[in-house]
Amino acid sequence: MNYWLFKTEPGCFSFDDLKERPDMTEPWDGVRNFQARNFLRDTIKLGDRLLFYHSNIAEPAVVGLAEIVRAGYPDTTALNPNEEHFDPKSSADKAIWYMVDVHYCEPLPRVVTLDSIKRNPLLTDMPLVMRSRLSIQPVTEDQWQIILTMGGMAEEKRL
DNA sequence: GCCAACGTTGGC
DNA sequence: GCCAACGTTGGC
Numbered sequence: 001m002n003y004w005l006f007k008t009e010p011g012c013f014s015f016d017d018l019k020e021r022p023d024m025t026e027p028w029d030g031v032r033n034f035q036a037r038n039f040l041r042d043t044i045k046l047g048d049r050l051l052f053y054h055s056n057i058a059e060p061a062v063v064g065l066a067e068i069v070r071a072g073y074p075d076t077t078a079l080n081p082n083e084e085h086f087d088p089k090s091s092a093d094k095a096i097w098y099m100v101d102v103h104y105c106e107p108l109p110r111v112v113t114l115d116s117i118k119r120n121p122l123l124t125d126m127p128l129v130m131r132s133r134l135s136i137q138p139v140t141e142d143q144w145q146i147i148l149t150m151g152g153m154a155e156e157k158r159l
Numbered sequence: 160g161c162c163a164a165c166g167t168t169g170g171c
Numbered sequence: 172g173c174c175a176a177c178g179t180t181g182g183c
Contacts, residue, residue: 009181033166056181114182133165133180 003139004050015052015064018104029077029099030085036136041072041098061111070101108151122146
């Protein structure tokens with residue numbers, strides 16, 4: 001199992017929006033960055049867990065946990081001209097873009113702000129700090145444990 | 160709202 | 172295949 005960090009602008013789609021999904025499952029679509037696409041298509045597997053991160057707000061932060069309930073499959077929004085993320089170069093039999101399905105798990109007792117992540121010398125290797133624009137990022141097990149500890153999650157719930 | 164960083168596009 | 176122009180992201 002691997003760990004990830006997924007970024008979203010809460011004004012567009014927030015952690016609470018995920019919680020309120022009727023079946024608590026959300027197709028994570030619209031990713032149009034090749035590096036992130038490669039993770040979605042090739043690396044992210046069923047059962048992987050992710051940090052849900054709110055970006056582009058006054059205090060960007062990791063706010064909760066979610067998990068992958070369906071591994072990468074072609075992003076249908078790329079095929080629909082009415083969709084914001086329509087890509088004429090993509091087609092049904094030759095998909096360029098991929099999405100996964102995510103499921104709400106639980107909020108962190110305390111959000112972990114970008115500022116506190118940057119201040120933690122153990123987390124300076126995170127892409128969030130180095131390459132902040134990547135919207136889907138791998139997280140090491142060590143980083144996962146540290147952030148959950150910072151977020152006040154009890155040890156027995158971190159596994 | 161500004162703007163730096165950086166990913167993508169397209170001319171050559 | 173380089174690189175300038177352009178568009179987008181996202182912190183501040």
